[in-house]
Structure formats: structure tokens, C-alpha cells
Amino acid sequence: MSAIARVVNLVKNYNLEGGLVQALRGVNLDFEEGDFVALMGPSGSGKSTLLNLLGCLDRPSAGHYYLGNQDVSQMDDDQLSEIRSRYLGFIFQSYNLIAQYTVVENIQVPLLYQGKMNQQTYHRCVRLAQMVGLGDRLDHRPTQLSGGQQQRVAIARSLVNNPHVILADEATGNLDTKTSIEIMELLTALNEMGKTIIMVTHENDIAEWARRVVRMRDGNVESDERKRRVHRRPTNPLVGSRR
Numbered sequence: 001m002s003a004i005a006r007v008v009n010l011v012k013n014y015n016l017e018g019g020l021v022q023a024l025r026g027v028n029l030d031f032e033e034g035d036f037v038a039l040m041g042p043s044g045s046g047k048s049t050l051l052n053l054l055g056c057l058d059r060p061s062a063g064h065y066y067l068g069n070q071d072v073s074q075m076d077d078d079q080l081s082e083i084r085s086r087y088l089g090f091i092f093q094s095y096n097l098i099a100q101y102t103v104v105e106n107i108q109v110p111l112l113y114q115g116k117m118n119q120q121t122y123h124r125c126v127r128l129a130q131m132v133g134l135g136d137r138l139d140h141r142p143t144q145l146s147g148g149q150q151q152r153v154a155i156a157r158s159l160v161n162n163p164h165v166i167l168a169d170e171a172t173g174n175l176d177t178k179t180s181i182e183i184m185e186l187l188t189a190l191n192e193m194g195k196t197i198i199m200v201t202h203e204n205d206i207a208e209w210a211r212r213v214v215r216m217r218d219g220n221v222e223s224d225e226r227k228r229r230v231h232r233r234p235t236n237p238l239v240g241s242r243r
């Protein structure tokens, strides 16, 4: 395995009227290609701040972030958005789907913004919908789907640019246990296909799916453990036509 992402002395401060919030105080981490990482830690410890920086959604106050072999910490907005579309996929707790759009249209959204929509990419989005088990829901709108199905749409959308790294912030936070397991099976399958996955979670049960657990506290890395054995690995995880 080789390092796909590396942060060096990463600092993020927020200037508020009440004073300075030091959200990250000099974080050093290497992520290997194919890593499956759970970011844990108490509320306010800096998990989402770190994930947003890793996702090039924000810039650090100090320090460096290397993605592949590029230092992205000093890039401007256009360069960051190019990097995001080339390397990164995002999954959020609240799915962030567009209510008026169908399943396939939601999966297409990143391509729409990039002006890359055509017949070929349409078919690719249909295949992604099928891959996450929504082949019979292509024309449904988000309100006609369960929470788990909505998150599957978001996962398919995150894959549309064939990203190297998938970043997930509390992806199962709104889901019941059974549905959370289905989503984790899907993420595990993607990891086994070679995607690097970095996910924030509060839940030990969810972190168990990862190969590595990084714990944050007060803007620092408190511990970083690689597991020799992962508890649950599904045998045939890609759901195909299961629902």
C-alpha cells in the first residue's frame, strides 16, 4: 500500500466574535491506498473539520495536505473543485438529495455541475443505481424512498466520478441498526474494490467495520490503531438486484 493522502501539522482555526476556536491543533496522519478508516471522538473534537479539509471543502489555517503527490493546501477554489471531482466522493448523514429529482437524476448531479452529462454517463448512473440495489427504483423521488435507500442513492452519487477516496460523515447516523449494517456492507464492498474510505462515526458498532480507528480529542489525534482482524466481512456484499 502507498500513501494516498497525508496531512502534516494541519491546523484549522475559526475566528468568531467570542474569540478563536482551535478546531485542529496540528494533526499528522497518513492514509494508505485502500485504507478503511473510522474517525471517532467526542462531539467538537474536530472530526468533521478534518473530514472537510480532507474533502477539499475547506482550506487549513496552517499545515499541509498532500493528495496523491500534490499539495492541495494552497490551491484556489477552482483547483479544489477540480481535485474534488477527480479524486473524492462524499456521503453525508442527511443524504443531501434533491427532492424534485429522481434516483438517476440525483446520481447524475455531480456530472450536471461539471457539464459532463450525455447518453453514456446516463447509462453509467443507471448501472450505479443497480449496483447499490436500486435498479427497480430508478424513477422514484427521495420522498418515495426509505432512509437506507436514500443513502444508497447518495453512495451511488459519490461514485459517479470514480473517486479514489470516499469520505463519509456519520453516514449511518439517521439509520436503524439493520439498515446501517446494509450500508456498511456496501461501503465494505467498495473498499474491497479498492476505494479508500474515511468515515466519521460516533458508534463503536460502525467503527468495527473499519480496518483502522483514529480517535480525536480537542483537535488532536489521541490514538491511531490498525486492527489485525476485522469483525464482519460479508461474503457477497454487492447487493445487485436485492431490492
Ligand SMILES: Nc1ncnc2c1ncn2[C@@H]1O[C@H](COP(=O)(O)OP(=O)(O)OP(=O)(O)O)[C@@H](O)[C@H]1O
Pocket: 014, 015, 016, 021, 022, 023, 041, 042, 043, 044, 045, 046, 047, 048, 049, 050
Ligand atoms: N464553521 C465553524 N465556525 C466556527 N466554529 C466551528 C465551525 N465548524 C466547527 N467549529 C468548531 O470547531 C470545533 C470542532 O468542530 P467539528 O464540527 O469538527 O466537531 P466534530 O468532532 O465533528 O463534532 P460532532 O461529533 O458533534 O459532529 C468545535 O468546537 C466547533 O464548535
Ligand SMILES: [Mg+2]
Pocket: 047, 048, 049, 200
Ligand atoms: Mg461532526
